[in-house]
Amino acid sequence: MDTLRIDDDGAARTITLNRPDDLNAINDKLTFELQDALKAVRKDKVRCLVITGAGRAFCAGQDLKSVQGRSGDFDFADALRTRYNPVVSGIRALEIPVIAAINGVAAGAGWSLALACDLRISVSTAKFVSAFGKIGLVPDSGMTQTLPRLVGMARALEIAWIGDPIPAKTALEWGLVNKVVEPDGLAEATRNWAQALAAGPTKGIGLTKRAMYVAWNNSLDQQLDYEAQLQGIAGQTRDYREGVQAFIDKRNPEFLGE
Ligand code: T3D
Numbered sequence: 001m002d003t004l005r006i007d008d009d010g011a012a013r014t015i016t017l018n019r020p021d022d023l024n025a026i027n028d029k030l031t032f033e034l035q036d037a038l039k040a041v042r043k044d045k046v047r048c049l050v051i052t053g054a055g056r057a058f059c060a061g062q063d064l065k066s067v068q069g070r071s072g073d074f075d076f077a078d079a080l081r082t083r084y085n086p087v088v089s090g091i092r093a094l095e096i097p098v099i100a101a102i103n104g105v106a107a108g109a110g111w112s113l114a115l116a117c118d119l120r121i122s123v124s125t126a127k128f129v130s131a132f133g134k135i136g137l138v139p140d141s142g143m144t145q146t147l148p149r150l151v152g153m154a155r156a157l158e159i160a161w162i163g164d165p166i167p168a169k170t171a172l173e174w175g176l177v178n179k180v181v182e183p184d185g186l187a188e189a190t191r192n193w194a195q196a197l198a199a200g201p202t203k204g205i206g207l208t209k210r211a212m213y214v215a216w217n218n219s220l221d222q223q224l225d226y227e228a229q230l231q232g233i234a235g236q237t238r239d240y241r242e243g244v245q246a247f248i249d250k251r252n253p254e255f256l257g258e
Helices: 028-043 076-093 109-116 143-151 153-161 168-173 183-198 202-215 220-234 238-249
Strands: 004-009 012-017 048-053 057-059 098-102 105-107 119-123 127-129 179-181
Touching: 004 028, 004 183, 012 028, 012 183, 028 076, 048 057, 048 109, 048 183, 057 109, 076 109, 098 109, 098 183, 105 109, 109 127, 109 143, 119 168, 119 183, 127 168, 143 153, 168 179, 179 183, 202 220, 202 238
Parallel strands: 012 048, 048 098, 057 105, 098 119, 105 127, 119 179
Antiparallel strands: 004 012
């Protein structure tokens, strides 16, 4: 792929956005390659996915240099539906943990991409910039849903309207990232989580992801019933039986993701 690098480390895969000269800004090719890469994750039975950026940025959002050639009646709605939305829904539909390893600035749809991931580890030098408001656009790629759910409505609107860059320290305080590490510690911190998750009971982990996101739209009674349905699936897995047996045997479980 021209715009991405793909690296496997056991059952964990890293997708690196690889346009460092443009801060990994998202052009057409990158969105379509990312869509394909997400489909491959499912096919290749990857058990944990990491998304990161090459160079000094995570991702600067839409490639603004490439929009200059667009015609006056450019169809933005179609562009979002065909380019960005499948990426965001593709990440959410993966029933494995997806970690954003945020190696530098995340702006616009680049920040949305990080927010679409399940867990975020950021370097202390990263900053987060909504960017949409500065060019007269609406936050997209899920940001109008993910952001208020993480930080509350007032902060989400402040981010969208005032638009001051959010430093990593504040992002941690506001719950926008799970962990902040020094730049030279990002690879190790990410690998520790990715390897632990990839060695986990993948089916139960994936169903947990589904349950947590579905819960946003459910009443307590609906959610209790949904949990019962999902436990009916998790309880039939080989990994559940292995987990119980390992407890009885006083040894570490060996989960196979089945
Ligand atoms: O259009 C549609 O289809 C709808 C979809 C929209 C989704 C969106 O994401 S809209 C939002 C688009 N993104 C932005 O508006 C962010 C623009 N960039 C910035 O605000 C800043 O560059 C950053 C905050 C990201 C980083 O600032 P800084 O000071 O660290 O770096 P810089 O000096 O501004 O940029 C360095 C280079 O990267 C520079 O190139 P040069 O001058 O060295 O050749 C700059 O032009 C380039 N760059 C940064 N962002 C983009 C970009 N090139 C293309 N597209 C970018 N988004």
